[in-house]
Amino acid sequence: xxxxxxxxxxxxxxxxxxxxxxxxxxxxxxxxxxxxxxxxxxxxxxxxxxxxxxxxxxxxxxxxxxxxxxxxxxxxxxxxxxxxxxx
Numbered sequence: 001x002x003x004x005x006x007x008x009x010x011x012x013x014x015x016x017x018x019x020x021x022x023x024x025x026x027x028x029x030x031x032x033x034x035x036x037x038x039x040x041x042x043x044x045x046x047x048x049x050x051x052x053x054x055x056x057x058x059x060x061x062x063x064x065x066x067x068x069x070x071x072x073x074x075x076x077x078x079x080x081x082x083x084x085x086x087x
Contacts, residue, residue, distance in 0.1 A: 002014050002015050002017070002059065008024075008026055008028075008033070008060070008062065009024045009026065011060050012024050012033050012035060012056065012060050012062060012064065013035075015055075015056035015059050015060050016035060016037075016045050016052065016053070016056050016064075016066075018044060019037055019041045019044040019045035019052070020037065020038065020041050021035055021036070021037055021041075021045075022036040022037055022038060022069075023035075023036045024036075026062075030063075031061065031062045031063060032062065032063045032064075032065065033060075033062045033063070033064050033065070034065045034067060035064055035065065035066050035067070036067050036068070036069060037066060037067075037068060038068070039068050042066065042068040045066045046066050053066055
């Protein structure tokens, strides 16, 4: 069960649980959310074969990019592409 929120940041964070989200940046014009998680939470957030982030994306209606900030400033990214939301 996912707790609904009118606040997109909170809703996206709840949808990716049990992963602990560090921050969520929204691009409202394109409905894209960039979610930062700690290194030990990255695999939990994306799930096996990207299943967790794909389901969260469908649930909230946003494309979700999960990123893990690394020490050398490069970022490891998992991106969900072409998620169609049925209304």
